[in-house]
Amino acid sequence: MMNARLKHNGSRPPEEWGIRRPFHWGHALVICLLMAALAYSADRTDIGEGVAMSTDAALTGLANLVGFEREPSAVGRGISSFAQRSWPIVVSRERRVDDLGRNFDPDADMPWWSHIETRPHPVTGEPIEYLVQPVGYLTYVVGLMVTTIEIAIWGTLLALFLAIPLTYCSASNYTPHPLLYVLGRSLCSLSRAVPELISALIFVVLFGVGPFAGVLALGFHTAGFLGKFFADDIENADRGPQEALHCSGANPVKVLRFAVLPQIMPQVFAYVQYILERNVRTATVLGIVGAGGIGLELIGQWNMYKYGHAATILLVIFVTVVILEHITQRLRRRII
Amino acid sequence: MSTTPSTTHLHSLRYKAGAVIRFANTTKCWQDGTLALDSVNLELASGECCIVIGPSGAGKTTLLRSINGLVTLTSGSVLFNGERVTRRSLRRIRSRIGMVHQQFNLVGRLPVMDNVMTGMLSKTGTLRSLLKLFPRADVQRACRLLAQVGLEESQLYRRAMYLSGGQQQRVAIARAFISRPDLVLADEPVASLDPTTSEDILHLVRSVSRQTGATVLCSLHQVELARQFADRIIGMRAGRLVFDGPPESLTDPVMREIYGTTAKNVAAAREHGRDNRTARVDEASVRPSHVAELT
Ligand SMILES: Nc1ncnc2c1ncn2[C@@H]1O[C@H](COP(=O)(O)OP(=O)(O)OP(=O)(O)O)[C@@H](O)[C@H]1O
Numbered sequence: 001m002m003n004a005r006l007k008h009n010g011s012r013p014p015e016e017w018g019i020r021r022p023f024h025w026g027h028a029l030v031i032c033l034l035m036a037a038l039a040y041s042a043d044r045t046d047i048g049e050g051v052a053m054s055t056d057a058a059l060t061g062l063a064n065l066v067g068f069e070r071e072p073s074a075v076g077r078g079i080s081s082f083a084q085r086s087w088p089i090v091v092s093r094e095r096r097v098d099d100l101g102r103n104f105d106p107d108a109d110m111p112w113w114s115h116i117e118t119r120p121h122p123v124t125g126e127p128i129e130y131l132v133q134p135v136g137y138l139t140y141v142v143g144l145m146v147t148t149i150e151i152a153i154w155g156t157l158l159a160l161f162l163a164i165p166l167t168y169c170s171a172s173n174y175t176p177h178p179l180l181y182v183l184g185r186s187l188c189s190l191s192r193a194v195p196e197l198i199s200a201l202i203f204v205v206l207f208g209v210g211p212f213a214g215v216l217a218l219g220f221h222t223a224g225f226l227g228k229f230f231a232d233d234i235e236n237a238d239r240g241p242q243e244a245l246h247c248s249g250a251n252p253v254k255v256l257r258f259a260v261l262p263q264i265m266p267q268v269f270a271y272v273q274y275i276l277e278r279n280v281r282t283a284t285v286l287g288i289v290g291a292g293g294i295g296l297e298l299i300g301q302w303n304m305y306k307y308g309h310a311a312t313i314l315l316v317i318f319v320t321v322v323i324l325e326h327i328t329q330r331l332r333r334r335i336i
Numbered sequence: 337m338s339t340t341p342s343t344t345h346l347h348s349l350r351y352k353a354g355a356v357i358r359f360a361n362t363t364k365c366w367q368d369g370t371l372a373l374d375s376v377n378l379e380l381a382s383g384e385c386c387i388v389i390g391p392s393g394a395g396k397t398t399l400l401r402s403i404n405g406l407v408t409l410t411s412g413s414v415l416f417n418g419e420r421v422t423r424r425s426l427r428r429i430r431s432r433i434g435m436v437h438q439q440f441n442l443v444g445r446l447p448v449m450d451n452v453m454t455g456m457l458s459k460t461g462t463l464r465s466l467l468k469l470f471p472r473a474d475v476q477r478a479c480r481l482l483a484q485v486g487l488e489e490s491q492l493y494r495r496a497m498y499l500s501g502g503q504q505q506r507v508a509i510a511r512a513f514i515s516r517p518d519l520v521l522a523d524e525p526v527a528s529l530d531p532t533t534s535e536d537i538l539h540l541v542r543s544v545s546r547q548t549g550a551t552v553l554c555s556l557h558q559v560e561l562a563r564q565f566a567d568r569i570i571g572m573r574a575g576r577l578v579f580d581g582p583p584e585s586l587t588d589p590v591m592r593e594i595y596g597t598t599a600k601n602v603a604a605a606r607e608h609g610r611d612n613r614t615a616r617v618d619e620a621s622v623r624p625s626h627v628a629e630l631t
């Protein structure tokens with residue numbers, strides 16, 4: 001009976017319906033063009049050379065493993081020299097007591113967990129007093145890392161604060177005025193377009209070297225991310241409850257509070273968590289341009305070829321990022 | 337304690353009270369040329385329960401939505417308590433209208449309590465509502481209403497998304513009535529519910545509206561339910577009112593006029609009604625006690 005009715009309407013029987021194939025020559029053409037573009041770009045970015053060098057290193061490693069002699073590769077030489085120079089990592093800190101200043105009083109001014117060692121000078125042989133802190137450098141680096149995290153937290157808070165008005169303007173269905181919508185969206189794009197390292201440079205000039213410049217750089221950069229993410233979520237939120245609240249005579253702010261915010265809350269947490277994490281990672285390099293944190297120490301040690309110190313710093317950063325990821329993951333699971 | 341409302345009595349009261357809603361030559365023509373409302377003239381008296389029936393596409397939804405400004409009219413007007421519904425008067429008028437939606441439209445992640453309180457937003461200051469600091473009297477009223485629609489204290493802080501369809505619709509009814517509206521609009525409030533629950537829900541709408549004196553304008557596809565609960569039935573077809581009268585005068589010829597001339601349609605509508613009736617007999621004994629209490 002179904003069939004008869006379909007035929008009656010002038011449609012073809014289902015056996016003859018045109019079925020689309022999932023792929024056709026257009027797809028093949030697009031793939032070929034993409035491959036060609038990638039090949040051209042690989043040439044320009046030394047991908048070929050890099051792959052050759054890595055293959056060489058891998059082969060050498062493999063040969064050594066099996067027991068064959070093979071000429072050391074360039075990459076392999078680099079790795080081994082870096083590994084040799086950065087091992088052992090520097091944990092302790094030693095300073096000549098003479099350098100600490102005339103006012104240093106060994107009885108009163110000794111730092112936490114430290115002692116004074118007397119060793120002969122390697123050339124002249126005269127005895128020299130050193131102030132030795134067995135974990136002094138590590139605690140110093142951890143302290144710097146804490147500052148870095150503080151910069152990231154304040155940067156995230158600033159971003160959240162700035163994102164609220166940005167979001168309100170950039171959500172097309174709640175914007176107070178179409179012009180404000182354009183303005184909000186443009187500000188979001190602008191803030192994301194300026195890399196933190198560049199804006200940090202500017203803020204260092206304006207506010208001087210120190211953590212505050214880093215906070216501003218992170219805050220202004222990530223406010224654009226949050227503003228865009230939140231606004232997109234508001235636009236995509238389920239319209240049914242919003243309509244219901246509009247129908248009961250609630251004004252837009254109340255509708256946002258009761259029909260939109262609860263819906264987007266899980267995403268809001270996810271975004272803030274992501275932004276906080278990436279701000280910690282970024283804050284570690286902001287110090288390179290003088291915006292406070294662990295980066296300044298890292299670049300300083302690196303430039304003086306003190307790879308042992310640099311390795312300590314890298315290790316602390318790595319451990320921090322891993323721990324932080326665990327903590328935020330747990331927090332999120334609990335909140336949502 | 338009878339469960340069927342005495343319809344004739346209220347119907348005769350109709351023209352004594354003032355009109356809550358008045359459609360005056362209300363016309364809506366969609367961009368594609370569909371005439372969803374074709375110069376509708378209609379008055380609803382205070383306290384009346386009016387059910388709109390009609391085939392799909394007849395314009396029932398459009399009729400209801402034109403009252404609270406969700407549809408902009410092509411010509412004519414809608415008057416609410418004698419005041420014309422315009423862009424400017426819209427928010428004030430909306431705060432006097434409750435609405436029950438087909439898809440409930442609760443905020444899923446908010447608890448039941450907050451969902452009910454969203455019905456009071458138009459009467460609460462912005463700062464107060466942002467902090468969810470609703471007046472104690474309103475909160476107590478919400479609790480009473482929730483108890484009335486058959487929810488328990490243990491469900492007060494459950495998220496709405498974890499409730500069953502019937503429970504969600506009960507919460508939605510509490511939300512619609514909490515602001516003591518003059519008018520409650522319900523667009524197919526039971527379309528996604530089973531026959532027994534449908535009947536319970538309509539019972540609730542009816543009893544709560546009786547208590548608060550609210551006028552009800554409801555669209556339904558189940559003709560038998562309409563007969564059972566309406567004081568007045570409106571039949572729509574292709575944007576025009578083709579029937580307006582008490583349930584008793586909804587005869588087979590009238591049904592044919594509303595739903596089309598093919599006898600098949602009427603038979604189908606009858607069949608639908610019979611289904612509901614049998615279900616009612618089967619499940620009358622298991623109907624929750626609160627429904628009986630209310631009526
Ligand atoms: N947003 C819209 N744009 C264009 N046409 C519309 C729109 N909404 C409704 N219509 C048309 O208006 C007419 C009436 O629609 P309406 O939704 O009011 O019908 P209804 O009686 O509620 O139907 P149903 O019982 O299926 O819900 C239909 O022909 C429909 O196609």
Ligand SMILES: [Mg+2]
Pocket residue numbers: 396397398523524
């Ligand atoms: Mg409809």
